Amino acid sequence: MDINAVKQAIRDVPDFPKPGILFKDITTAIKNPEIVSFLSKHIADYYRNKGINKVAGIESRGFIFGSILALQLNAGFIPVRKPGKLPAETLKKTYSLEYGEDAVEIHKDAINPGDIVLLHDDLLATGGTALAALELLQELGAKKVYTNFLIELEFLKGIERLKEYTEVYSLIKY
Amino acid sequence: MDINAVKQAIRDVPDFPKPGILFKDITTAIKNPEIVSFLSKHIADYYRNKGINKVAGIESRGFIFGSILALQLNAGFIPVRKPGKLPAETLKKTYSLEYGEDAVEIHKDAINPGDIVLLHDDLLATGGTALAALELLQELGAKKVYTNFLIELEFLKGIERLKEYTEVYSLIKY
Numbered sequence: 590m591d592i593n594a595v596k597q598a599i600r601d602v603p604d605f606p607k608p609g610i611l612f613k614d615i616t617t618a619i620k621n622p623e624i625v626s627f628l629s630k631h632i633a634d635y636y637r638n639k640g641i642n643k644v645a646g647i648e649s650r651g652f653i654f655g656s657i658l659a660l661q662l663n664a665g666f667i668p669v670r671k672p673g674k675l676p677a678e679t680l681k682k683t684y685s686l687e688y689g690e691d692a693v694e695i696h697k698d699a700i701n702p703g704d705i706v707l708l709h710d711d712l713l714a715t716g717g718t719a720l721a722a723l724e725l726l727q728e729l730g731a732k733k734v735y736t737n738f739l740i741e742l743e744f745l746k747g748i749e750r751l752k753e754y755t756e757v758y759s760l761i762k763y
Numbered sequence: 764m765d766i767n768a769v770k771q772a773i774r775d776v777p778d779f780p781k782p783g784i785l786f787k788d789i790t791t792a793i794k795n796p797e798i799v800s801f802l803s804k805h806i807a808d809y810y811r812n813k814g815i816n817k818v819a820g821i822e823s824r825g826f827i828f829g830s831i832l833a834l835q836l837n838a839g840f841i842p843v844r845k846p847g848k849l850p851a852e853t854l855k856k857t858y859s860l861e862y863g864e865d866a867v868e869i870h871k872d873a874i875n876p877g878d879i880v881l882l883h884d885d886l887l888a889t890g891g892t893a894l895a896a897l898e899l900l901q902e903l904g905a906k907k908v909y910t911n912f913l914i915e916l917e918f919l920k921g922i923e924r925l926k927e928y929t930e931v932y933s934l935i936k937y
Contacts, residue, residue: 602850612850616870619830620817620839629834643794652826653842656793657834660803665794666827674823676776676786696790 590627596761598624599740613740613763615711619653628654628760632737633661635758636707639735643700644707645669647693647722651710654739658709667699667706669722680728682721693718695725702730713738713759716747723755764801770935772798773914787914787937789885793827802828802934806911807835809932810881813909817874818881819843821867821896825884828913832883841873841880843896854902856895867892869899876904887912887933890921897929 598618605612618624632654645667646655652668659666672681672692679694700706706726710719719736726734734755741748741759751757772792779786792798806828819841820829826842833840846855846866853868874880880900884893893910900908908929915922915933925931 600851605850606847614850616842616849616851616873619833620841620873622816622833622837622839625830625833625840626837642796646827649823649826649844649848650842652823653820653830653840656799656827657830659793659796659799660831660834663796663800665796666799667794668790668823668827670823673780675790676779676788677774677790699790699794 590623592631592760595624595628599761613712613742615650615739625657628739629657629661632758632760633658636662636735636737640705641707641735643667643704643731644709645695645699645722645726647708647710647718648674650712653711655709658707658737662707664707667695669693669695669708669725680725682725684717684721686717691718693721693725695722695729697729700726700729700731703732704730706731706734708734708736708755709738711739713741713747713751713757714745716745716750719747720750720754723751727754764797766805766934769798769802773935787886787916789824789913799831802913803831803835806932806934807832810836810909810911814879815881815909817841817878817905818883819869819873819896819900821882821884821892822848824886827885829883832881832911836881838881841869843867843869843882843899854899856899858891858895860891865892867895867899869896869903871903874900874903874905877906878904880905880908882908882910882929883912885913887915887921887925887931888919890919890924893921894924894928897925901928
């Protein structure tokens with residue numbers, strides 16, 4: 590098992606969620622236990638010995654390996670969610686989309702000043718969601734934030750918006 | 764670390780998501796790495812040696828330990844999602860709520876006939892969502908489905924709707 594085998598197991602779905610978009614579907618990869626195991630170890634190994642004590646996963650697909658990475662790195666798991674989903678007091682960040690805007694929230698008590706956080710999502714597209722999540726983590730006092738994606742769509746240049754604030758590692762690039 | 768310590772770390776949030784409901788918030792528990800580690804091992808140990816080869820997690824909170832359990836049990840991970848979220852061909856099941864209805868979907872190629880599946884969600888309330896997910900798994904040919912919840916709200920009697928079709932294990936009961 591290697592990254593190339595994972596890449597081959599990812600399914601291309603044309604015109605999802607809207608016409609003209611070629612969606613990278615990881616479900617065909619992660620139904621294979623060997624891929625779950627390989628990705629878990631590979632990403633966790635990359636982030637060991639960095640003092641990470643919290644892993645923040647972005648709803649919903651970011652919960653999948655976010656929680657696994659929390660376990661593997663002996664860190665706590667923090668959900669970053671869409672507005673209205675977290676029950677206690679939150680901090681919210683709105684960001685622009687191509688048409689309109691969206692927002693993410695985090696519980697105010699999710700991060701302690703000085704925390705070293707790994708922010709995880711499955712996909713880096715334009716970087717808007719990750720940047721908003723990163724800002725929330727920083728506002729709550731995170732000392733350092735590393736950012737990981739399973740997949741990076743390089744042609745959308747999301748990395749340009751993030752690299753000033755966080756070290757990004759993406760496994761698979763298109 | 765034991766189940767009682769996990770129970771004490773779960774936060775009660777009154778009137779969420781609507782007035783009169785006392786929400787059981789696991790985020791205060793799972794930001795503690797010892798709890799993530801304890802729950803992962805405890806639940807996985809319970810399900811070892813049952814031949815489970817797929818773990819299905821129900822969106823969104825069911826993805827958190829669903830994916831961890833897939834890793835721990837050397838199984839594939841299958842997302843059960845709200846309508847319109849899965850990109851490829853799906854099977855959909857509609858179920859009744861107190862007011863109105865809701866639905867869940869699964870990819871048609873998620874399950875192979877003969878699969879032994881662990882269905883996981885964070886919370887068992889009335890059991891409507893889990894029952895719909897269970898029916899999807901069975902329609903796709905799962906040979907046996909075990910069902911696990913972190914929390915069971917016993918007074919809602921969800922277990923009565925499920926126990927005929929699946930063996931249920933819930934860690935924490937209220």
